[in-house]
Amino acid sequence: MIQTLPSPRPYPTGVHRSLSNPLELRVRRSLCNSSYRQLQYVRCHCKDGVVLLMGTVPSYFIKQMAQETVRRIAGVTQIDNQVEVVYAEENAQ
Template sequence: MLLSPDAVAQQVDVAIQSSPYLVGRRLRFEMKDGHVVLQGCVGSYFQKQMAQEAVRRIDGVERIENQLEVLWPGDPLFSSAS
C-alpha cells in the first residue's frame, strides 16, 4: 500500500524524533516526491549517519540528501544548534 506524502513525512519526523542518537537535536527535513533532505547540526559524524539510517527504511523514501553539519563541542555554534 502506497502511503500519502503527508504520512511519509510524518513517519520521517517520528523516526528522527525517536532516535536515541539524536536526543536534543533540532533537526529539520524537507520532503518532495520521496526525496528527503536532512538539515541541521549534530555533534558527530556518527549522529549524522544515524539520522540518515533512521529514515532510510521508511516506505516512500526513495532518496536521502544528508546536509547535516557536524559541529564539535568547542565550536561557538554548537550550543545554539543543540
C-alpha cells in the same frame, strides 16, 4: 506585502510546523523516537520520496545515524543529508 519569516531555531523535529505530508510525518516521528536524542533537532523536508535532512549535530556518527534512521522508512527513495557536524569546541566560541 512581503512577510519576513524568522530565522530557524533549534526545536524538536515534530513540533515546528503542520504536517500535511504523510512521508514527512513518518520521517519526523522516526527522528524524534530515535534513541539518539540529538536527532530530535534534525529538520527535514520531503517531496516525491526525496528526503532533505538539515541542521547541526555534534558528530559524524550522529549525522550517519540520521541518514540510517530515515533509510528504513517506506516511501523514501533518496536522501540528501545536508546535516552539518559542529563539534562542542566550535559551539563554545
